[in-house]
Amino acid sequence: MSAVRPVAVPAAMGEEDAELLTLAQEVLAKVWRDGRHEVASAVRTADGAVHTGVHLEGSCRRSSICGEGAALGAARAAYPGDLPLSVTSVVSVQIKPAGQFRVIAPCGVCRELISDYSPDAVVWITAVEDDAVVPVRALDLLPDKSRRVW
Secondary structure (H helix, E strand, O other): OOOOOOOOOOOOOHHHHHHHHHHHHHHHHHHHHHOOOOOOEEEEEEEOEEEEEOOOOOHHHHHHHOOHHHHHHHHHHOOOOOOOOOOEEEEEEEEOOOEEEEOOOOOOHHHHHHHHHHHOEEEEEOOOOOOOOEEEHHHHHHHOOOOOOO
């Protein structure tokens, strides 16, 4: 794939989350394929570890896996088995048709998944109003979410 312009690190984003942004962009630049691998995610867990995942499109849409779900699964697999998964930050990117990365909000299913495991995680999204990349608490992406103890 030809060079894709990276997302500039937002002023409000600290070094640790900037690392997630960089990693997500690197992963997607490496594996991007239209219609197959269009989103990459990077998550940081409470122990400081970083895990990445990439979107896997299936031939029957229900079999597809989002980048966020893949990254959360990798984090769970590496996290101590006796501790509940605790994610502190999530950054997901896609490539816009204009050849530039874009930070994206998780889909509805991934919002549920992230908030089920880590309701207080910081999820970086691009605001609709002004295209600013901003942090949002995972649970705030789902107003009036049903809460379940995991």
